[in-house]
Amino acid sequence: MINFIQQEIENDLKAGKYTNGIHTRFPPEPNGYLHIGHAKSVCLNFGLALHNGGLCNLRFDDTNPTKEDVEFVDSIQEDIKWLGFDWGDRKFFASDYFGKFYDYAVELIKRGLAYVDELSAEEIKAYRGTLTEPGKESPYRNRTIEENLDLFTRMKAGEFPDGSKVLRAKIDMASPNINMRDPVIYRITRTTHHHTGDDWLIYPMYDFAHPLEDAIENITHSVCTLEFEDHRPFYDWLLDSLGFDPNSRPRQIEFARLDLTNTITSKRKLRQLVEEGHVRGWDDPRMPTLCGLRRRGFTPAAIKDFCERIGVAKSNSVVDISMLEHCVREDLNENADRVMAVLDPLKVVLTNVDENSVEYLTAENHPKRGGSRFVPFTREIFIEREDFMEDAPKKFFRLKPGGEVRLKHAYIIKCEEVIKNSAGEVVELRCTIDPTSKSGGATAGRKIKGTIHWVSAKFAMSAEVRLYDYLLTTDAQGNLPEDFIAALNPNSLIVKQALIEPSVRWTGTGTHYQFLRLGYFVVDPDTTADKLVFNRVVGLKDTWAKVKER
RNA sequence: AGGGGUAUCGCCAAGUUGGUAAGGCACCAGACUCUGAAUCUGGCAUUCGUUGGUUCGAGUCCAGCUACCCCUGCCA
Numbered sequence: 252m253i254n255f256i257q258q259e260i261e262n263d264l265k266a267g268k269y270t271n272g273i274h275t276r277f278p279p280e281p282n283g284y285l286h287i288g289h290a291k292s293v294c295l296n297f298g299l300a301l302h303n304g305g306l307c308n309l310r311f312d313d314t315n316p317t318k319e320d321v322e323f324v325d326s327i328q329e330d331i332k333w334l335g336f337d338w339g340d341r342k343f344f345a346s347d348y349f350g351k352f353y354d355y356a357v358e359l360i361k362r363g364l365a366y367v368d369e370l371s372a373e374e375i376k377a378y379r380g381t382l383t384e385p386g387k388e389s390p391y392r393n394r395t396i397e398e399n400l401d402l403f404t405r406m407k408a409g410e411f412p413d414g415s416k417v418l419r420a421k422i423d424m425a426s427p428n429i430n431m432r433d434p435v436i437y438r439i440t441r442t443t444h445h446h447t448g449d450d451w452l453i454y455p456m457y458d459f460a461h462p463l464e465d466a467i468e469n470i471t472h473s474v475c476t477l478e479f480e481d482h483r484p485f486y487d488w489l490l491d492s493l494g495f496d497p498n499s500r501p502r503q504i505e506f507a508r509l510d511l512t513n514t515i516t517s518k519r520k521l522r523q524l525v526e527e528g529h530v531r532g533w534d535d536p537r538m539p540t541l542c543g544l545r546r547r548g549f550t551p552a553a554i555k556d557f558c559e560r561i562g563v564a565k566s567n568s569v570v571d572i573s574m575l576e577h578c579v580r581e582d583l584n585e586n587a588d589r590v591m592a593v594l595d596p597l598k599v600v601l602t603n604v605d606e607n608s609v610e611y612l613t614a615e616n617h618p619k620r621g622g623s624r625f626v627p628f629t630r631e632i633f634i635e636r637e638d639f640m641e642d643a644p645k646k647f648f649r650l651k652p653g654g655e656v657r658l659k660h661a662y663i664i665k666c667e668e669v670i671k672n673s674a675g676e677v678v679e680l681r682c683t684i685d686p687t688s689k690s691g692g693a694t695a696g697r698k699i700k701g702t703i704h705w706v707s708a709k710f711a712m713s714a715e716v717r718l719y720d721y722l723l724t725t726d727a728q729g730n731l732p733e734d735f736i737a738a739l740n741p742n743s744l745i746v747k748q749a750l751i752e753p754s755v756r757w758t759g760t761g762t763h764y765q766f767l768r769l770g771y772f773v774v775d776p777d778t779t780a781d782k783l784v785f786n787r788v789v790g791l792k793d794t795w796a797k798v799k800e801r
Numbered sequence: 802a803g804g805g806g807u808a809u810c811g812c813c814a815a816g817u818u819g820g821u822a823a824g825g826c827a828c829c830a831g832a833c834u835c836u837g838a839a840u841c842u843g844g845c846a847u848u849c850g851u852u853g854g855u856u857c858g859a860g861u862c863c864a865g866c867u868a869c870c871c872c873u874g875c876c877a
Contacts, residue, residue: 258817280877315876372875379873383802386873417875427804429873438875457877481805481872505806507870512812560825562814564807567870571812574826584839618839648837657835690835702835768836795837 252302254563256295256504260303260472268498269471273305276470277331277338278312278345278461281323281445283518284533284540285330287554287575291509294558296474297336308468309338313346314460316444324445326533330541334551345464346446352455353407355463355493356418356437360399364492365436366392367402368419375417378424379432385425386432392421406439409452413439420459422488430485434458462486463493465501473501476508477565509561510569513721514539520735524722529739536775536786537722537743547719548763548773548788550586553579572721576789583771583788587763588616591626591659591704592751592785594716594769596633598708599680601664604630609709613691614660624754628661631708633750635768638703639680641669646798648700650680657702659767663688704767711750714783717775718745755783763788 263269275296279289300307309331313319331338359365368391370378380386394402406416418437426432436459443449462485465473473486483503490500515521516539524530524538533540536547544554557578561570591614609627616622634650643651650656655665661684668681687694724740755764762774770790777784 253815278877282877312877318876368875375875376873381802381873382804384873385803414875419875429804432873435875440875454875456875461877477806478871479877483805507807560813562825564814566807566814568813571826574813577826580838589836618836646837659835661835663835688835695835699835701837704836765836765838768838770838791836791838793837798837 252298252559254506255565256299256472256474256506256563257302259504260299263471263502271469271499272471273300273303274308274469274471275300275305275474276308276310276465276468278310278464278475279327280312280315280318281320281327282315282318283323283522284326284542286516286518286521286541287511287514287539287544288509288516290334290541290554291558291561291563292474292476293331293334293336294555295506295563298559299472299474305471306341307336307338308341308343308470310343310464310468311345311446312457312461312464313344313444313446314455314457316442316454317440319445321445326542330545333541333545334554341468343464343468344446345460346444348460348464348467349447349451349455351467352460352463353453356403356455356459357400358493359420359436359489360396360403360418362492363396364421365418366394366399366421367406367416368392368433368435369416372414375435379429380424382429388424389419389433392433403437406437406453407451409441411439413441415439418453420485420489422485428481428484430458430482431488434485458482458485459489462489462501462503466490466495469499470501471499473503475503475505477505477567479503480505505565506563507565507567510567511539511575512569512572513723514572515722515735523736527736529736530722536717537719546775546786548583548771548786549575549579550582550763553582556582579771579789580792583763583765585619587765587771588622589614589618589767590616590752590755590764591706592714592716592749592766592769592772593633593635593704593706593711594718594747594749594766595636596706596750597636597639597677597680599632599634599664599682599705601630601632601684602667602681603683603686604628606630609707612660612689626660626752626754627707627710629707629709632658632705633708633711634658634680634703634705639666639677641677649703650682650701655685655699657688657690657699658705659702660690661705662686662690663697663699704769706750706752710753712753712756712783714749714751714755714785715777716747716749716772716785716787718747718787719743720745749785751783758783765791 277296297307368389370389417435419433422431424432437453486503534542534546557575611625612628613623614626638649650666657663663685664682666682670679672678720743722743760774760776764772771788772785775784775786
């Protein structure tokens, strides 16, 4: 792992800082499901710790009870575990530190660095100034320490209504950095907290809580996204003001969040997709949520490999989704067994095969890892409709009238007759097999250009196959319009009734396969004893499709 | 307009004291192939947002300019 953050860590170590080891944290707010963008952060934080022989905490940044819920603390843990990271016994909640935060706030007041303000929210906003004009000081800014202490104590005790008072840091209303213009650090909100119940009426703001929770946990490197760069001066101000040792206290380092082409990563928009029913739920295989990717069939290894490959830097960038797809293909190519399935069946009758004959052919499960199974071969089979063309171009080396093709693991067949219905559509092919060409046999050596997959009509099982495409076909995720719903790909889900070889009968949810020549698939949890359901993870690379386009 | 950032191939991204542009994805060409997959081979930035300057020599130093991103929640 080499990135600029790792280099900073090494520089710190070289400078004699952080002699107790490196300690990072992944600090999600439990207000939504983790998505691929969070995976980057998870991999970075846990990866940095692992790489430096340190530790990474899981910490729920739950300082705003109005937006958070236990539903999310559960799913977040499940997703991180699934990725393969372990926080040991270091699962923390910012809310566990509310008592300490309060004490630090009191300390700040005692040092004359915080005051209770009773300006309304609107007034505070007006007093804050603008980007180009300085703010002005609140009339309550210069209360005595005693008065501030008394008021803050009473805020905690519930003597004042919600929103009537706030605690503010006393810094500089004229700072060119708006975050330093006396930021609010405590507000009154009578909301039941998912973790602390009704213990508190006042809640700390992120800016105040974050540096403290990092310091409390002895975090050395607090990694966050770019938009917090402006907040770093306050992060440092707070810890310095409270007397934390500059050589051991945490330091904040920012990196660019992940953006992916064809992918929605806005929490709000993802929620809209779920709530308005444009997808089946948070774990819909089209969703970029980790639970969605999991159901789609992406593997932890692929996602971690992806996060490693995209790197970590500070420039806003949009990674091409093909990078992610490459990573799953690479993993699944290595690890998924191969099997034959036909998505769009065309019946083929092999006229020189006996009607009652069933031949069990040996088929390898994986070109490199080996293993084998039996595949029944019968007089009537189905092939992929796409694998036959009546007026085939020279470059088409699959089945055509009078042409030959190899049936994978079986025989070379020759197309003798094309049968059509009254509408002129091809409904059946009559072919003959070359009995000397049996795969693996002594005389199987005859070379033929094309090889296609097939399935026995008598023994094939039916299966529901769900083919997915991007929710966004045009690449506009960066500046998605409000009505992005209208731009959703109407073909993001296509359901097919497919036919599949019987060897998969006893398969289980989450098992990956490569359907020969079609792509990688995974068994969906909707699968029951009498209904198989597969999701297509990703198709195979298809150079024929490119040739066809020309 | 004030502050904070970023600008290296179509997309990510290395490039640490200035010494003459890694790698991956994508793409293209070919080999191989009982998956038009995989694999293998080769190709793919005289140029680093831009303009000047310093220097024997600059993506790396200096100055100016430009573009884009973030910041005026009692959100995180």
